[in-house]
Amino acid sequence: MKLAFLAVLALCTPAGAATPFPPNGATGVNPDTHLVLRFASPPTIGHAGRIRIYDAADDKLVDELDLGIPAGPTERAPGPYPPYLATPYDYGGPRRTNADTTPGTPSAPGVQPAAGHYQLTIIGGFTDGFHFHPVIVHGNAATIYPHHDLLRYGKSYYVRIDPGVLTVADGSFKGVNDWRFTTKARAPAADARRVTVAADGSGDFDTVQGALDWVPDRHAGRVTIFVKNGDYEEIVYARNKHDVTIQGESRDGVRIHYANNEVFNPHPPNVGTNELPGSFPSRRAAFALDHVHGMVLENLTIATTANGQAEGLLLNGERTIVKNVTIEGAGDALQTNGSAYFENLRLTGTGDTILGRGPAYFRHCEIASRGAFMWIRNTQANHGNVFDRCTFRATGGETVLARLPDNKGRNYPYAEAVLLDATLIGIAPEGWGPVDGDAAHVRFREFNSRAADGRPVDVSKRHPASRQLDKDRDADTIAHYRDPAWVLGGWTPHSP
Structure with a gap:
């Protein structure tokens, strides 16, 4: 109507x-x-x-x-980084809203509310609330x-x-x-399989968040949220969703953005976020899909307009497809945890531009970064990041593809990043590093990396923890890495 x-x-x-x-x-x-x-x-x-x-x-x-x-903090809270939850975060229970719960109500036992008196609203059932x-x-x-x-x-x-x-x-x-x-007199029918978001009020919803909130946590079949061209300045956070496609009218015409980061919406004072499965969820991204499966994002732009640790998109789930999407962020511009497939992605960040535990497969993607492109944190249980015919462009002088420094006494000895037929622009001669700790199981690998003019890249000074794959000797390995299902734990991604 x-x-x-x-x-x-x-x-x-x-x-x-x-x-x-x-x-x-x-x-x-x-x-x-x-x-x-x-x-x-x-x-x-x-x-x-x-x-x-x-x-x-x-x-x-x-x-x-x-x-x-005031809207929210403007300076990072002092003190050491806190420990993670002693038990996995519980995503169960009814979805709470501002109508039945006070924003700032802790969603896990023992979690302290954020310090200070700021604006708070519950988004997507996250009762601890978001500053806005x-x-x-x-x-x-x-x-x-x-x-x-x-x-x-x-x-x-x-x-x-x-x-x-x-x-x-x-x-x-x-x-x-x-x-x-x-x-309006009523919401779309509960069994509707397609709804429309329009910023001008002409759709079923005005906001992406409103449409996601309408989708039941449990439903039959796939639901498509079609987003008309427009500017959507909002924090988007959804949890416990499955089999939902968020489809923009056009990649450049749909812009979903907000000035969010770790300072504005920090982790709780006594609990760290997102390092391991079951960690307390993060609230610093412009757009976050948390504890989800079977989600698809296509034909739109997602951005955070804040600096610092600021994801444009944060994924925590399984079998996520991101296709024909532009992501703009700062540090950790894309955080991807759980099996995810990216195709024709345009990603821009300022450093550690891709963060997360993986596994993630990137095909025909363009990635621009001012600092290191990746900080991979996968364990031995799954693959890390694999890139098939992607372009890496340094925007702030020469930088490395990935780094693996000590992280508050921890490291990631099974970190994996593999580049197949990549185009490299502005990459430092060493390509990778620093790599702290035991590098025996680190898999930083390249095959057929090329410069912008198509000529082979000089890899003679590559970091010793990295390896160049040989077309003949490593043919089977290269073939495996070209297969998304092999990387993604047996899942073959197909757009619904």
Whole structure:
């Protein structure tokens, strides 16, 4: 159902000073909507004042955003890195939301809430909560982010905004007293196999997160979430999902992004994250699929716009396919844990650009990195990263393909990275390293690496822990590495 666009009204200001979306009086609004005010000139976010959403039927306060509370930390917490959970993280139980649980409620025994008083919202059932920006301004538009999962279908709401929340240069914004809209009567059918996300409100959902939240944790068959071209500034986090395809209308036309990183959404003060299976989940990625299987991402762009340890995409699951996708991140731009297949990926990062436990297979991918391309952490139980006809481009001077330094007293003696017919641009002569500790079982291997002009790369100065595969002597090994199923534990990836 499309929005019924009624007359667009200026809100508590001279005519035309603030144009709202959804329009004042709109019906058929998706409950996951953001609230947007568009001005004639750029607004400035204030440091005080509140945004309140009320149920029009009984004037009950449904949601409140306090601009006096900062969005999240801006500096890394001091102190040594904490230990991991003593027992594996439990993904069971009902999916909690802001409607029934206080954000910041620990999701594992003994986990301390994050220090400080910041904005918090539960996303995707992660009750510890995510720090977030309640208002984001780009150009002349101010976008308001209500807490997730509080608005309901078949309800009418009105919004009030204190004057101090936003200011404009001419002083014309005096707040909002009566911005009204009505949500759709009902959600898509529970057995629907395809739903649409559209940032302009014309789909079944306005946000990718809203669509993922709608998908039951247990369902029959595959569900496709089709995302129309548009800009989606949101943290996406989903857990316990299976057999879901998130398909963009076009790779460059769909952009899902957020300024998230380890500083803004850090690990708990007393628990480390993501090092081993069963570790406490990380909240620092722009887009994370956690404890999932059979997921497909295709034809879209995912990005974090923050620096530091900041994944664009973080995967923790099995049998994930990522195809025709662009990922933009900083350190650890792509973290991949569990069997995953990447095809026609464009990946950009600042260092340790691919992190994780694997196994991961990359085919026809383009990877750009300012620092080392990889820090592989697979164990003896599975393969690491294998690249078939991929391009590696250094963007900050010569760098190495992978490094294996000591990591707080630990190392990864079975780390594996294999390049087949790779194109290498700006790679240091040693190619690999440093490699600390016992390198007897490390598998850093190359076959037929070429420069951008197609000529063979000079590998005479390669790190001694690495090895060049020979076309004849290692023919069987090369054939194995060309087979995704051999690398991915017997799984042959096919796009559904």
